[in-house]
Each structure stands twice: as structure tokens, then as C-alpha cells.
Amino acid sequence: MSTPFALRPLVAADHEAVARLLHRSLVQWYQSRLGQGARFGDSPEPFRLFPEVYAALDPGAAIAAHDHASGELIGVCFVHPRQTHVAVGIVATAPEAQGRGLARALLTPVLAQARRDQLPVRLVSSLLNLDSFSLYSRLGFVPHTLYQDLALAVPPGGLSNPPPPGADRVRPVTDPGQAGRLATFELEWQGIHREPDYAFFLRNTVGAWRVWVLENAAGALEGFLVASHHPSCVMLGPGVARDEAAAAALLWRALDALRGRTPVFLVPCAAAGLVRACYAWGARNVELHAAQALGPVPPARGLAFPTFLPESG
Ligand SMILES: CC(C)(COP(=O)(O)OP(=O)(O)OC[C@H]1O[C@@H](n2cnc3c(N)ncnc32)[C@H](O)[C@@H]1OP(=O)(O)O)[C@@H](O)C(=O)NCCC(=O)NCCS
Known part of the structure; x- marks a missing residue:
């Protein structure tokens, strides 16, 4: 069965949509689970810095998921390949798209590439967000340091x-x-x-x-x-x-x-x-x-x- 979304590298034209997605996804997740949506503020504008910094550091490395039917951006995963390892930055999916394997699909090509390059993958995951902790744990990540x-x-x-x-x-x-x-x-x-x-x-x-x-x-x-x-x-x-x-x-x-x-x-x-x-x-x-x-x-x-x-x- 074909997936209802398409994955492709993130481009500069996506940055505004990425800022909106990050803000919406974080506010919705933290508000609905923990009543803490307000910590991300009222505006998506500050979140533009994320795609801008990653685009400057690792052009073409971040991955976007677009919904086939609506064309809307529904997922993003920042990827930061380095000499000794690959780092994965924020992974976020649209609230209406969650729980359907989208985050796993975004990470799958990143992990496959790291395996081919024989590099470990590293990240920091929130222990307040057990959906993301379990996403990474199911993919084989193991915690090593608590912060x-x-x-x-x-x-x-x-x-x-x-x-x-x-x-x-x-x-x-x-x-x-x-x-x-x-x-x-x-x-x-x-x-x-x-x-x-x-x-x-x-x-x-x-x-x-x-x-x-x-x-x-x-x-x-x-x-x-x-x-x-x-x-x-x-x-x-x-x-x-x-x-x-x-x-x-x-x-x-x-x-x-x-x-x-x-x-x-x-x-x-x-x-x-x-x-x-x-x-x-x-x-x-x-x-x-x-x-x-x-x-x-x-x-x-x-x-x-x-x-x-x-x-x-
Ligand atoms: C975390 C987040 C990215 C997950 O996205 P998603 O598209 O819903 O994830 P998926 O549907 O691919 O699910 C990932 C896996 O975790 C599993 N999972 C989710 N919650 C779980 C839980 N509490 N316990 C065990 N497994 C769980 C799912 O079953 C799935 O496993 P599978 O692929 O083996 O079936 C999404 O909730 C999100 O965007 N949250 C807000 C932004 C955020 O906080 N991002 C992470 C911090 S950077």
C-alpha cells in the first residue's frame, strides 16, 4: 500500500511552514498531555530559527513530509551529519497525522544512511515526552546520559x-x-x-x-x-x-x-x-x-x- 505522504529534502521555501508545524505540534502535544502548551509562546515566528540554522549548517539534509492529498507539510526531521556520528534534531509531526508511523518513516532513511556510513546516531530526547522517547527506543536508541x-x-x-x-x-x-x-x-x-x-x-x-x-x-x-x-x-x-x-x-x-x-x-x-x-x-x-x-x-x-x-x- 502506498503511503499518504511523500518525503523529500527540506528547502528554503518550506521554512515558514516548518516554523508553523513545529509550533503547532509542540503546543498541541505539551498542552494535551501535560497542560504546558503555553511554554512555546503564541507565535510560530521564533521557530524559523531552527530550519534557518540547519539549512546553513547542513544544506539539504533535513527531511520534510508532505501530505499527498492536501500538499501540506505534515512532518519534519532535522539531520546533522558529522565526522564521527549523525545527530538527529527535532522530529515533529502534525497533530492530525500522529500515531500513523510518520515519525518512524521520517527517521528510517536517516538511520539507513547512517548504517551505510557505519556511523552511530545521537540525539537528546525529552523525558516528559514519552511518545518521542518510545519512538527512539523502538528504533534501537539506548539512553546513556541523563541531563x-x-x-x-x-x-x-x-x-x-x-x-x-x-x-x-x-x-x-x-x-x-x-x-x-x-x-x-x-x-x-x-x-x-x-x-x-x-x-x-x-x-x-x-x-x-x-x-x-x-x-x-x-x-x-x-x-x-x-x-x-x-x-x-x-x-x-x-x-x-x-x-x-x-x-x-x-x-x-x-x-x-x-x-x-x-x-x-x-x-x-x-x-x-x-x-x-x-x-x-x-x-x-x-x-x-x-x-x-x-x-x-x-x-x-x-x-x-x-x-x-x-x-x-
Ligand atoms: C513524538 C512525535 C514526533 C511522534 O510522531 P508520530 O508520527 O506520532 O510517531 P509514529 O506514529 O511514527 O510512532 C512512533 C512509534 O512510537 C510508538 N509509541 C508512541 N507512543 C508510545 C508509548 N507511549 N509507548 C510505546 N510506544 C509508543 C508507536 O507505536 C510507534 O511505534 P511503531 O512504529 O513500532 O508502531 C509526535 O508526537 C510529535 O510531533 N510530538 C510533538 C513534537 C515533539 O515533541 N517532538 C519530539 C521532541 S524533539
Whole structure:
């Protein structure tokens, strides 16, 4: 039997429809299951940033599903192929199309391509949304790291707690020539490599990014953290730190630069000291995410800060 939809690469002409679909799908899902639709706001406009960022990073990689009968966009899946793995970003289907295998159909060609390329697939999935968790689990993904999503309303005058040790050694970098250094550090500590992402953040032409680095007295990298300052997505990550102290210094500095705003960031639940520090600065739990992988997860040291844009589980 033929499917009632057609899959094809997402194009720029789809971006407005994608923003509407993401907003509609998220609001409907979170409102009907959890009474939390309001957290996604009234307007689809902020969601345009997602297709725009992915189109700039991975042109032609995202997949759209259109309904045969109406021609309407009814599903989207963002795909982010990297040297060591493939990341999958938001998967969303139209409320009226859910429960009919559309999300599975969107992911099937992505997983088949990753298998041919012999690459693991990685993502972060919400533990509030068990439909998405089970979608990925049924496809073979296995959770490996648990993260708490924290939100922190940064006072207009800056964080009131004193900076943790090392925060004075955190500095911004803007030179795209630094991308290789950040990517090498991530490969060494987390076993994944994605230099084009760091070149993209440092070029800073789509979105609004800041990149912070922490170096020791000898100038060696101890961690880095990217921050999205775009009004559509005020979020910290991706980032990597060699230990909780380095992570705290980076987080404090990146948060303090977002005065008057409420960034969201993901912290490994296992980093108990770091979580306590975040609470002391005023952070609140807003969600839980699991990093899941289909295929081997390389041994990791230190801490990672995943983000949803671009997906970086
Ligand atoms: C999550 C979402 C993408 C799923 O889309 P969908 O088109 O309904 O998914 P499918 O119909 O392909 O179903 C996927 C699988 O999960 C299974 N499933 C769904 N809910 C389940 C549950 N609670 N327990 C076990 N399995 C479940 C389905 O049976 C199906 O399995 P099968 O293919 O082996 O039969 C959709 O609900 C959505 O867009 N939600 C809002 C946006 C969102 O939150 N996206 C995910 C976060 S990025």
C-alpha cells in the first residue's frame, strides 16, 4: 500500500511552514498531555530559527513530509551529519497525522544512511515526552546520559553570587580559526568531532552566538561553552569541560553575560556539585532529557553541555 505522504529534502521555501508545524505540534502535544502548551509562546515566528540554522549548517539534509492529498507539510526531521556520528534534531509531526508511523518513516532513511556510513546516531530526547522517547527506543536508541534542563532568570545587574574560581580566566573568542582547537578538545574528552559546527558559531552569520573558552595558566584549554543569544533561542551549549570546576566557571560567565534574560541549559544529573552550584545561583528545573544513541558511544571524560540547536547529544 502506498503511503499518504511523500518525503523529500527540506528547502528554503518550506521554512515558514516548518516554523508553523513545529509550533503547532509542540503546543498541541505539551498542552494535551501535560497542560504546558503555553511554554512555546503564541507565535510560530521564533521557530524559523531552527530550519534557518540547519539549512546553513547542513544544506539539504533535513527531511520534510508532505501530505499527498492536501500538499501540506505534515512532518519534519532535522539531520546533522558529522565526522564521527549523525545527530538527529527535532522530529515533529502534525497533530492530525500522529500515531500513523510518520515519525518512524521520517527517521528510517536517516538511520539507513547512517548504517551505510557505519556511523552511530545521537540525539537528546525529552523525558516528559514519552511518545518521542518510545519512538527512539523502538528504533534501537539506548539512553546513556541523563541531563537536567535548568532555567535561570539572570538579574539585570548580573548574578548575585560571587563568581566561582576560574571564572576570571573565561574569555570570549570570535576567530573562526579557533574551531579546530575546540573540535580537537571535544574529540579528546567526549570522543565526537564536529569542527564545522564551531566554525559556524564563530562566523556568527546565522543566529547570534557567543563562544567562551577557559584556559589554564599555560594557555591550555580546560573547556569551552557556546551560548545562543538569539531572542528565539536563549540557550547555552554545546560545550565541554574537563571537570565540574571548569564547567562551573564557564557556566557562570556565560550566564552572567545574559543579564535580564532567562537562558536554559542542560547539566549532567551526575554532576551533583555543579547542579548544587546552579541551584545556588537561582536555577530551576524545567525538564529532563536523556542523551540516546543508536550504535556505540565512545568513552567520554569530563562533562558535556548538549543543546537542541543544533542538536548535540
Ligand atoms: C513524538 C512525535 C514526533 C511522534 O510522531 P508520530 O508520527 O506520532 O510517531 P509514529 O506514529 O511514527 O510512532 C512512533 C512509534 O512510537 C510508538 N509509541 C508512541 N507512543 C508510545 C508509548 N507511549 N509507548 C510505546 N510506544 C509508543 C508507536 O507505536 C510507534 O511505534 P511503531 O512504529 O513500532 O508502531 C509526535 O508526537 C510529535 O510531533 N510530538 C510533538 C513534537 C515533539 O515533541 N517532538 C519530539 C521532541 S524533539
